[in-house]
Structures are given as C-alpha cells and as structure tokens.
Amino acid sequence: MLKRSTGERVFNVFNLIGFFIFTCLMLLPIVFVFKQSLDIALAGTLNISLIPKTPSLVFYKMVINEESVYRPFLNSVYITIVGTSSSILVNAIGAYTLSKRQLPGNKFMIYFLVIIPMLFGGGLIPTYLLMRALGFIDRFAALIVPGMASGWYMILIRNYYWSIPLSLAESARIDGAEEFTVFFRIILPLAKPVLSAIALFAGVGFWNTFMSAIIYMRDPKKYTFPVKLREMILLQNDSDQQRMEDMLQSMGLDPNKFFLTAEGLSAAMMIISMLPIVMVYPYLQKHFAAGIMVGSIKG
C-alpha cells in the first residue's frame, strides 16, 4: 500500500466533506418539495426546518380524488405501458433484420433509419401538419406511434444479437427451422438483457412524455401527467385556491389556519411523477452503460 502524504490526507478529508455538501445540495430541492407536499401549515413564521410542521396527506388525496389530476396520471400510465411494449416488439424484430450483414439492402436500411434522419428533418410545423392530416390531434397515437421505432435502439439490440454465438442459430437452421422461428425461439430469449435495458429507457421516456403532448393534445382529458403538472406549476389561479379551501372545509379544517396552495398540490404531483423512476432506478443502474451507448454509437 502506498503511503499518503499529509497534503493528501488533508485533501481527502476536504473531498469527503465537499461531497457531503454536494450531496445535500443535490437532495435539497427534492427534500424541500417533499416537505411542501406534506405540509399544510400556515406560512408566516419563519421556519427553515425541512420537517413538515402540520403533516397531512391532503395533497396526495387531492391527486387521487381530483379527476383533472388523476386522469392525466392514468393517461401517462397507459402511454407508458402501450408505448414501451410495442416499442420493444417493433425494435427487437426489426433489429434482427439489421443484424444480417449479408442481407441486400442492409446498408440502405441503416442510412434510412439512422443517418438520414440525423441530417434532415421536417421540423416542428411540417410534422404537426402531418399529424393533423392523419387525425392524430387529441389521440394518444400521436404520442406513441411516431416514437415506436427507433434506429438507435435497433442498432443497440442488433449489436447484442451479434454477440450471440452464431452456432446456436446455425444448428437450428440446419434442423430445418424457419428464420422467424430461429428468431423467436433462440435469439429473442437470449436477448433479454438488452431488451430489458431498452424497455427501461423507453419506459422512462414514455413516462416523461411532455413535448409531443403539449403540441398534439388540446383536450385537457388527454393531457399527460407532466403536461398537467406544468399547468399546475404555471397557473396557480384563484379557482384552484377556492377548490382547496372547499376541500379543507370538507375535511373539517379551518382554511384560514392552513396554508394550502397549488404549490402543495404540484409538489405532491412532482413526487408522484418521480416515484416510478425511483422504483425502477435500481434496475436502471445496471444498464447505464447501454444507455450511454445509445447516444454514442454509430451506425
């Protein structure tokens, strides 16, 4: 073992303390908003404690009871489940064709799916006009179908197929199996690691669907959870305040004694929005390398 100099030891101590402060800074916004989501204490007295003074689950109950909030949540759940499963299926099957290097047209497909879309794009307005012409406005299809196939995901899956020993597929083929059977019976079960990685990344993406929902979803009933959350963050209007006071009264609490704002409700929504990600996070961690690959590999 190497001997450490005094300077080094001092550095190490400061490094440890520095990272402790850094971690606190990382956690502060989340801890603070978590507190906001649980606290209905009247603000006024200066209180810099991060522990809720008057803890209550009232904001979470509002998320469950208020249709304009829980419907977007259910919409996001629906989009995530349908989008992720269809995207896995489409990309896993397509990637198998891409994995056949000798197949005529293979290079064209890579250009068609990865390179050209990287260089050229219609941009926001022509895409919007297309979606309107297809009748996709206010349809969940607008949020799922365009993102279903991904050239990058297919390349990632293809690279994994390449790592599967050829002999396995060969022996099945010699036994007379069709290409499709070879794929479903041999390749697909062996590709589980890469597919679960893609499922996680695609799932997080669908759960966070925001930009396309802002553009294509006009009907508040079709909002995704992040869109509703943005609305809550930006529009903390009087009607919400009124609704909250009614809510308090119905719970037998005096509205004047409690500080119940749209902020608390959006805080609860933020925590709920992060929850699924925190839940899959341990699995995500296993696949970080794959995730980074998505952004850095070439066709």
Next chain:
Amino acid sequence: MDTATTARKYQKNQKKILTKTNIMLYLMITVPLLLYYVFRYIPMPGVIIAFQQYSLSGFKYWVGINNFNAIFSTYFFWEAFRNNWVFVGFGYVFVTPSPIIFALLINEIRVRWYKKSVQTISTLPNFVTWVVIGGLFIQLLSPSTGYVNLVIKFFGGTPIFFMSRSALFPWLFTFMRIWKGVGYGAIIYLAALSGIDPQLYEAAVIDGANKLRQVWHITLPGIRNTILVLIVLSFSHVLKGFFEPIFILKNPMNRSRSEILDTYIYTIGILQGRFNIATAVGLFKSLISMFLLFFANFLSKRFTEDGRSIL
C-alpha cells in the same frame, strides 16, 4: 438429404435476393421502415412551406425568400437566436467540464459505500423529466415560500424573485443543467478512469510526483480521448434538447433571456398559426445543425484515435 447438402443449399440461397428467408427478414423490418417513412420522411418536403404564403387555411402563393427576410428583420428572432447560443456557450464552459471534475474528485474517494451513495443520488435526476426539475427549482426559488428565500429572510435579507430576474436566468438554467446531468455524465469518465493502469501511478509516486502532478500527467491524458470524443459528438446536437426545460422555466418576466429558437417556433407556429414563418425559422435552425453535424464528423475523423466517423 444430409446436413452438408442443406448447409450448402443455405449458403447458395444467400446469394439470391428474394429467397424465402430474405423475404421473411424484409417483412420483419417493414414496420420500422414504414413508421420512419411516414413520420420522418413525409414531413421532410414540408420545409417548402418556408417559401410559401401558408396559413391555417393552407397554401396561398409562393413568396420566395420573403419569409426569411421577414424573420431576419424581426427583433425577437435574433433575441431567441442569441439566447440559444448563450445557453450553448454556458454549456461548454460550465456544464461540459462539471462531470469531468466530478469524476476526478469522486475517483479519489476510497470509502466504497460513500462513493456509491453519492453517485446513486447524483445520477437519479438525469431520468426525471425537465418539467419536474423545473418545478422543483421554481418552488425552491419561489419568492414567498421557496426555501432559498426562507433562508435569506431567516438571516435578515430581502427575498429575491429569482425566476423573474432575466439577467439571472442563464446562470440559474446552467446550474439546473449541471444539477440534472453531472452524475450521469460522470459515468463514462469514471469508466475511462478505471481503465488507467495503476502501475503508472505507482511509478509516478516512486518518482516523487505529488497528487496534482499525477492528475496532470497521468489521469488527464488517460481520459483525454474520451473528453475529445464526447465534445466532438456534442457538436452534432448543440441546438437540441432545450425545448422542454425552457418551456417550463420561461415566464413573461424572464422571456427576454430565456426564449430560444425552439420555443419561438412553437409560439409563432402552433400558437399563432403563422406556419410559414415558423417553418422558415425551423429550416434555418436545421441548416445550422446540419452544418455542425458535418463539422463534428470532420473533427471526429481528424482527431479521434481511430478516426471514426459519426455519419
């Protein structure tokens, strides 16, 4: 038929294009090709709207480059253009180096569980949508109830309405970008750091090199190629990825420093229905992106170790 004949037949079939196997394979990729054709390729010719008079009711007449003359003489366009590049610049100066510094420092921590917890916590925000990140910071910085202002008030200061101070916006946004991305960004550098031969450090210590010299002469050269590749790759998407954060963080008070090309396109196109002007801005932006992609490709071929190309 014996196996050898089957195998030979299989190999012979590979040379023909429309064998049963190949048709099956083509069918398997039909859905992705079709989806790409519809959602990526059909909109492409749509950029000609930039040369037309085109509104909610559709095509009216050709106007040549008049739409471009119109946007280039609009103050708000240049404002959005400038802000966009300010964010890009702040990105390279502050956001890009942050994961490198993070990786170098955390690599020095020998306490396993501590290192792991710091990494776990700092990587999580990468997967949280910008809407939530923006919301977290808007609440944290709120003038009346935000924690930062509570602390300021606690120590007798006057609260600051951070999100409405337009001059502060680029700094706050940069801070949020670092907060969101530093842990995740460090992963690739930590992987590169773990690939450096420990014998190099041992030799350096025997030669009497202190920690700083070791970092300068061993660590940094060891990850130089990773840094280079990532910077070059980043040129290909400099103007992308700002829509969501700006959309959530923008408000009427900070708009002069927060509006970017993407949100400008959204406002004049989707909200105001001036499709031709919005498409012209979009086309202008894609031309810049395309140029930068070719530039990145050139740099990548020229400067990376294996001379790999991006395209």
